[in-house]
Amino acid sequence: MKRTFFITFAFVVFIYTAKANTNPDIEFLRKNFISELLAPPVNETFVRNLCVSLKPDGSWPGIDYVDTSRIAFQHTRHLTNLSQMSLAYKKKESKLKSNKELKKAISLSLDFWLKHDFICENWWNNEIGTPMALTSVLLIMDTDLTKEQINKTSAITFRANINAWGARPGGDRIKIIGIQAKNALYKRDIAQFEMLIKEIESEIKFVSNTERGMQQDYSFHHRTDRVNNTLSYGADYAEAFAEWAAKVAGTRYQFSEKSLQHLTDYYLDGMCKQMAFGKFAAPGTDNRDIARPKSRLFG
Numbered sequence: 160m161k162r163t164f165f166i167t168f169a170f171v172v173f174i175y176t177a178k179a180n181t182n183p184d185i186e187f188l189r190k191n192f193i194s195e196l197l198a199p200p201v202n203e204t205f206v207r208n209l210c211v212s213l214k215p216d217g218s219w220p221g222i223d224y225v226d227t228s229r230i231a232f233q234h235t236r237h238l239t240n241l242s243q244m245s246l247a248y249k250k251k252e253s254k255l256k257s258n259k260e261l262k263k264a265i266s267l268s269l270d271f272w273l274k275h276d277f278i279c280e281n282w283w284n285n286e287i288g289t290p291m292a293l294t295s296v297l298l299i300m301d302t303d304l305t306k307e308q309i310n311k312t313s314a315i316t317f318r319a320n321i322n323a324w325g326a327r328p329g330g331d332r333i334k335i336i337g338i339q340a341k342n343a344l345y346k347r348d349i350a351q352f353e354m355l356i357k358e359i360e361s362e363i364k365f366v367s368n369t370e371r372g373m374q375q376d377y378s379f380h381h382r383t384d385r386v387n388n389t390l391s392y393g394a395d396y397a398e399a400f401a402e403w404a405a406k407v408a409g410t411r412y413q414f415s416e417k418s419l420q421h422l423t424d425y426y427l428d429g430m431c432k433q434m435a436f437g438k439f440a441a442p443g444t445d446n447r448d449i450a451r452p453k454s455r456l457f458g
Contacts, residue, residue: 182349184410189344191406193298197250206247206255209240210264217271229281238292241268245299262303269296269304273311282325290319290338297345316342321358329371329381330392333362333399340403356412359403362396363418363425377429381446389433390444397426 212219219240223233244265247255255261272293278285294316297309304312319338320326326335336358343352366372373379379393380386400422407413431437433444 184412185344185347185349187410188406192341192344196295196299197246199246201247201250201253203247203254206244209244210261213264213268217267227277227279232279232284234277235288237272242292242295245296249299269308276315286318286323286325287335290316294338294341313342330388330396333359333396337399337403356407360414360418363400363421373425377425386446387444388446389429390440391446394430397422
C-alpha cells in the first residue's frame with residue numbers, strides 16, 4: 160500500500176513539474192530563430208570543398224591562426240566555415256543533410272576552436288562576434304552536438320552577457336543581451352530568458368544628456384563625448400530592438416505599446432529627420448562609420 164502511494168505521489172510530482180516547465184512561447188521562439196538561421200541557401204560546392212580542405216587537426220589552410228591582433232583575426236573565417244557546414248548539414252533541402260562525413264568535419268573544426276579558444280585583441284570579437292557565431296551553431300546543430308561540445312561552446316558564448324564590459328549602455332547593449340537571450344532559448348532557461356527580454360525592452364528610453372543612449376532630441380550617443388551616432392550605433396540599437404519586438408509579438412513576452420511607440424518616434428523624429436529626403440545620411444550622424452567601406456553615406 161505504501162509503495163503504491165509513493166509511486167503515485169512521484170508520478171503526480173513528475174507530471175506537475177513537467178507542466179510547470181512547459182512554455183509553448185519558448186518553443187515557438189526557439190523554433191522561429193532556428194528557422195531563420197536555416198533560411199539561407201546552401202552552397203554545396205563550397206561546403207564540399209571545406210570538408211576536403213579541412214586538415215586533420217580541424218583547421219583550414221590559408222587562415223592565420225597565430226595573429227590575434229585587432230586588424231587581423233582571420234579566425235572569423237573559421238567560424239564562417241563552421242556556420243556554413245552546419246547549415247548544409249541541417250537544412251532539409253540540402254543534398255548534404257545528415258551527411259556523416261560532413262558531421263565529422265563539423266565536429267573536428269568545432270573541437271579545434273574549443274581546444275584553442277581564440278581571443279582577439281579587439282573586445283568586439285570576444286563579446287559579440289565569436290559568441291554570436293557560435294550561438295548560431297548551437298541553435299542550428301541543436302542535439303547533434305555532444306554534451307561536452309555544448310558545455311564548452313556555451314562557456315564561450317556566455318562572454319556575451321548582461322554584465323560584460325561591452326554591454327555598457329549604448330549601441331551594443333541590446334545586441335549583447337540578445338545573444339545571451341538566444342542562448343537562454345537554446346538551453347530552454349525560462350527564468351533567464353524572461354529576465355533578459357525585460358532588459359531588452361527597458362533599453363528603449365531617454366537618458367540624461369550626460370549618459371549613453373537615446374537623447375531627449377531623439378539623437379543617439381554611443382559614448383559620453385556628445386558625438387552624434389544616430390545613424391551608426393543608433394541604427395544598430397534600433398535594429399536589434401526591432402528584431403526582438405518582431406519575434407516576441409503575439410507571445411506572452413511581447414513588448415508594450417509604449418515601448419514600440421517610443422522606438423517608432425525615435426525612427427521618425429530621430430533617424431529620418433537626420434537623413435535628407437529620408438534617404439541620404441547627414442555626415443555628422445555616422446560618426447566613424449563615414450570612413451568605412453560601404454558606409455550608409457557613400458556606399
